[in-house]
Amino acid sequence: MSGGVPDKCNVLLAGSGGREHALAWKLRQSPRLGKLWVDPAANAGLRQFGTPCPQGFEPRNRFHLERFLEKENVQLVVVGPEALLEQSFADDLSKPPQRLVFGPTRAAARLEWDKAWCKQLLRSANVPTAESRTFNAQQIEAALHYVRSRPDPVVVKASGLCAGKGVVVCDDAKQAEAAVQSMLLNKQHGDASAQVVIEERLHGQEVSVLALVDGSNIWMLDACQDHKQVGEGDTGPNTGGMGAYCPTPLATPEVMQFVEREVMVPTVDALRREGIDYRGVLFAGLMLTHSGPKVLEFNCRFGDPETQALMMRWQGDLLDALWRTAEGTLDGADIGFARGASCCVVVCAQGYPGTPRSGDSIEALPESITPNDTQGLQCFHGGTKPSAQAGGQPLTAGGRVIGVTALAADVQQACASATRHAAGVRFQGAFFRRDIGHRIR
Ligand code: AMP
Ligand code: GLY
Numbered sequence: 268m269s270g271g272v273p274d275k276c277n278v279l280l281a282g283s284g285g286r287e288h289a290l291a292w293k294l295r296q297s298p299r300l301g302k303l304w305v306d307p308a309a310n311a312g313l314r315q316f317g318t319p320c321p322q323g324f325e326p327r328n329r330f331h332l333e334r335f336l337e338k339e340n341v342q343l344v345v346v347g348p349e350a351l352l353e354q355s356f357a358d359d360l361s362k363p364p365q366r367l368v369f370g371p372t373r374a375a376a377r378l379e380w381d382k383a384w385c386k387q388l389l390r391s392a393n394v395p396t397a398e399s400r401t402f403n404a405q406q407i408e409a410a411l412h413y414v415r416s417r418p419d420p421v422v423v424k425a426s427g428l429c430a431g432k433g434v435v436v437c438d439d440a441k442q443a444e445a446a447v448q449s450m451l452l453n454k455q456h457g458d459a460s461a462q463v464v465i466e467e468r469l470h471g472q473e474v475s476v477l478a479l480v481d482g483s484n485i486w487m488l489d490a491c492q493d494h495k496q497v498g499e500g501d502t503g504p505n506t507g508g509m510g511a512y513c514p515t516p517l518a519t520p521e522v523m524q525f526v527e528r529e530v531m532v533p534t535v536d537a538l539r540r541e542g543i544d545y546r547g548v549l550f551a552g553l554m555l556t557h558s559g560p561k562v563l564e565f566n567c568r569f570g571d572p573e574t575q576a577l578m579m580r581w582q583g584d585l586l587d588a589l590w591r592t593a594e595g596t597l598d599g600a601d602i603g604f605a606r607g608a609s610c611c612v613v614v615c616a617q618g619y620p621g622t623p624r625s626g627d628s629i630e631a632l633p634e635s636i637t638p639n640d641t642q643g644l645q646c647f648h649g650g651t652k653p654s655a656q657a658g659g660q661p662l663t664a665g666g667r668v669i670g671v672t673a674l675a676a677d678v679q680q681a682c683a684s685a686t687r688h689a690a691g692v693r694f695q696g697a698f699f700r701r702d703i704g705h706r707i708r
Pocket of ligand 1: 397422424431434436466467468469470473495505552563564
């Protein structure tokens with residue numbers, strides 16, 4: 268298959284966090300990258316790799332943004348966050364063949380922004396997933412009756428996007444009833460919890476399997492394991508992710524084959540039957556249960572911090588791979604992963620996952636970042652912003668501040684290196700988990 272990225276391709280990378288910093292770092296290594304525009308809200312690290320776009324990304328500004336991309340001859344738009352996908356960012360900015368978008372349309376991204384719809388699609392395609400039922404605000408009594416009548420604990424999920432805060436993993440029926448009431452009755456997440464999915468609570472190890480999908484071809488990426496809970500030993504509330512390593516030995520070749528054949532292929536086929544052409548990353552959050560892998564959720568974007576770990580090992584031209592995904596020519600891509608393993612440990616701000624402290628000066632990083640530094644350690648910025656004074660230290664501006672990411676010969680060494688260097692990130696109230704990778708030790 269021919270195709271592939273043109274020489275000196277100008278790119279807009281949407282999204283302002285750690286995932287995008289890692290993508291920008293890798294895109295910068297492509298000899299075909301022309302000008303890189305980054306998010307107007309880009310963190311301090313991302314700003315070292317590209318120029319902040321002067322046009323905002325909000326839906327009402329799309330006309331001006333489109334005009335800007337036209338004027339600057341931007342040929343590829345890469346979309347990081349799910350919220351933009353729900354807001355039709357890909358639909359609005361795609362203009363083939365002059366401009367392609369890496370990231371699914373709103374209709375395709377429904378897999379992530381409408382969990383109730385996703386569960387229906389999975390069921391129709393026979394994709395293994397937790398048993399579930401969906402309820403709306405008129406069905407509160409039925410929902411409460413359902414949780415009381417279940418013999419085992421359940422998980423209550425707001426159907427819409429909640430920035431990772433819409434899932435309550437319950438230990439008993441009381442907790443589940445409270446979750447149902449606060450979502451359906453008290454509208455805890457507004458419209459996003461107008462519907463809830465109540466599903467059986469699964470047990471096992473969790474893995475993140477991401478694949479590039481170009482409409483029909485599927486390219487499986489090495490699997491990662493994230494650590495969702497804030498505390499060591501997997502304790503405390505859920506976060507966006509405290510650290511990830513790649514590859515995970517839990518995803519054996521048999522597991523990966525199963526996921527490709529029984530999860531990715533039937534899901535992409537089911538979307539096609541709905542008339543949906545999916546182009547972008549398809550990210551399956553899976554539980555490895557004793558009756559096989561089951562889908563917990565789909566994301567329609569790269570994961571954070573999975574992407575930091577993935578980019579650390581990525582070999583081949585990322586720009587070409589993203590272009591081909593958007594173009595529909597993935598079968599001509601050249602994608603590989605470095606031997607060994609990578610690990611990202613996220614250094615967070617005090618208070619996270621509640622309201623974090625912000626505005627603290629980041630006094631030290633274990634190693635400075637330069638665009639061409641391809642050594643075994645990278646500090647990807649997440650919630651940071653530049654200092655108000657020229658040449659000053661960056662400031663904290665979010666919960667997950669810096670993703671210290673290491674590459675080493677194996678998972679143990681990568682995690683040990685990332686953990687050791689995370690201690691070198693210094694700002695008021697900094698904390699991180701010292702046990703990333705513990706589940707396979
Ligand atoms: P989600 O946003 O659906 O990935 O859910 C966030 C986290 O909740 C997951 O990473 C799991 O740790 C947990 N979770 C979600 N669904 C289930 C389930 N059916 N059984 C057990 N844990 C779950
Ligand atoms: N780390 C999980 C996510 O990106 O949703």
